[in-house]
Amino acid sequence: MKKIHALTVMALVMGAGFTSCNKDKTDDDLIVYVDAYSIAKMIDGTPRTAYGFYAQATGRLDAVKAYPPGDSTPIELKSFENSSQTYSYEPVREDFLSEPTASGSFLFEITHAGGELIQETDNLQPVQLTIPEITETDFNTSTLVLSVQWSADTRSDALVLMLLNEQEQAIYSTPLLSPTVTQINVQSGDPNWTAPARLGDVLTVRVQSVVFEEGLGISSNFPNFNTVAIGEKVIV
Numbered sequence: 001m002k003k004i005h006a007l008t009v010m011a012l013v014m015g016a017g018f019t020s021c022n023k024d025k026t027d028d029d030l031i032v033y034v035d036a037y038s039i040a041k042m043i044d045g046t047p048r049t050a051y052g053f054y055a056q057a058t059g060r061l062d063a064v065k066a067y068p069p070g071d072s073t074p075i076e077l078k079s080f081e082n083s084s085q086t087y088s089y090e091p092v093r094e095d096f097l098s099e100p101t102a103s104g105s106f107l108f109e110i111t112h113a114g115g116e117l118i119q120e121t122d123n124l125q126p127v128q129l130t131i132p133e134i135t136e137t138d139f140n141t142s143t144l145v146l147s148v149q150w151s152a153d154t155r156s157d158a159l160v161l162m163l164l165n166e167q168e169q170a171i172y173s174t175p176l177l178s179p180t181v182t183q184i185n186v187q188s189g190d191p192n193w194t195a196p197a198r199l200g201d202v203l204t205v206r207v208q209s210v211v212f213e214e215g216l217g218i219s220s221n222f223p224n225f226n227t228v229a230i231g232e233k234v235i236v
Contacts, residue, residue, distance in 0.1 A: 032056070039230065040228070046098065049100055052088070052090065054077075056087075061112065062111040065109045068106060069102055069105060124213075128227075130153040133151050152179065152229075162208070165203060205234075207232075
């Protein structure tokens with residue numbers, strides 16, 4: 001089952017300038033930030049939606065489960081890159097449905113490394129975002145510049161452009177961009193690269209529109225997301 005939005009939230013969190021948890025805190029001072037959000041994406045040419053979940057703590061965690069409104073079946077979050085403090089759930093293709101994601105209170109059950117069970121909630125009222133459309137990609141083999149143009153919903157709070165390799169690993173990610181930005185040139189010396197790309201590599205261009213929860217945007221220590229809309233295009 002293919003993961004649809006690997007690194008989506010982490011790229012946005014890093015783009016927002018989120019700082020890591022204070023390592024001087026003890027597990028007795030544990031604070032857990034939780035987030036349930038909606039993801040919109042085209043699947044086989046049809047717009048579909050799914051839930052994403054994210055949790056980050058100031059101390060060690062053993063397990064995190066999330067319960068959508070009115071659903072007694074938990075969704076188990078997984079450790080992000082073997083972190084004991086960061087857990088996420090990345091929806092697979094089968095999670096994306098034609099029905100809109102529900103509004104309501106999402107319950108998180110967090111198991112502290114010491115065995116204590118903590119409950120947190122996150123309220124979600126998803127907004128409707130138009131899924132970004134990547135309208136043009138052009139790679140200049142002389143200058144090694146990739147030009148990307150797109151159309152996206154200007155009602156979002158921000159945009160992020162990413163390049164993914166064939167393993168769906170992010171090798172390039174911009175900081176948060178204004179939702180009115182419609183074009184960017186990706187250059188070889190750009191500081192936003194996290195890994196190199198080579199001529200002939202198959203890459204996925206991803207444009208993500210994001211809406212933050214009201215009052216919990218990029219100025220917050222833990223950016224809380226409402227809706228992420230993802231547009232993609234594969235290039236060679």
